[in-house]
Amino acid sequence: GSDLKTYRGQNQMVSYPRIPGHEIAGEIVQNGENVPSEFQIGRLVTVSPYSSCGKCLACQQGRVNCCPYNQTLGVQRDGAAVEFIALPYKKVFLVGNLPEEQIACIEPLSVGWHATNRAQVSSKDIVLVFGCGMIGLGAIAASGYKGAKVIAVDINDLKLEKAKALGANYTINSQKENLEKKIFHLTSGQGVNVVIEAVGLSETFKKAIDLVCFAGRVVYIG
Missing domain, CATH: 3.90.180.10 (Medium-chain alcohol dehydrogenases, catalytic domain)
Incomplete structure (x- = not known):
């Protein structure tokens, strides 16, 4: 891109x-x-x-x-x-x-993988990834590989299909669904353990803080 x-x-x-x-x-x-x-x-x-x-x-x-x-x-x-x-x-x-x-594809995928390392993603986590471009897809694949449940968010349904194919457990088109309502429903009102932001917009930077649980982790790739 x-x-x-x-x-x-x-x-x-x-x-x-x-x-x-x-x-x-x-x-x-x-x-x-x-x-x-x-x-x-x-x-x-x-x-x-x-x-x-x-x-x-x-x-x-x-x-x-x-x-x-x-x-x-x-x-x-x-x-x-x-x-x-x-x-x-x-x-x-x-x-x-x-x-x-x-x-x-190694270079962009490794950026997403590195983000999961910085977030210390494990099988105990629910991970929210904003953005399903190449770097976001790398974070999705890496989080799934580490055993986490993964929620992928984008505004493009084709990208969300790729996220699903790479291991996302849930996909959300934030232009068509109420993002906050869906996230808190999926997490029993707690918020996610990890947010990885791979969009680079001020709106998603803020949403990352809004949707992470207490004692959670946020990684900004941008």
Whole structure:
């Protein structure tokens, strides 16, 4: 979705002109010096599209994802919608023999998976996921894999069907149903244990707080 917005000139985080592409499936065609032997020519890979300076406070604390000097492929620097791209080997990950279409999904799906880790989702939880785009679907699949009951919320019925196919126990179209009434009915008036917000709107940020139970957890992906 973000690459499409970049292509259309609608991504406010992007500096233009810019080559998009941050969800990557590739093949190793050449290695530089000191690259480990497992990175053999012909191996299929995916890539972490982010950079970090290694010197700031966040990096020194091991929170390289919070580096204020990050430059994301396709956002602050040119991305992978090109024939060849050169990257440090530490940003490259071997992926076995997955189809290229699946390899390109690893980066966005991993964002949703990471959100469930931050929320410490377990089989005891009822998890509400706002947004059934690629990242939200990753959170839905990961929550189901961890044994939680999952409620998926979106305004697009086709996306809700995908959420159901990936393990959502309940789906709610918030334009057609009373969201609060449905959530509190499903949770016996308590609210959900975990909310994962994967939309990025002020309305859903607020709803996350309104619908989580006391002592619950909220993760904002945006």
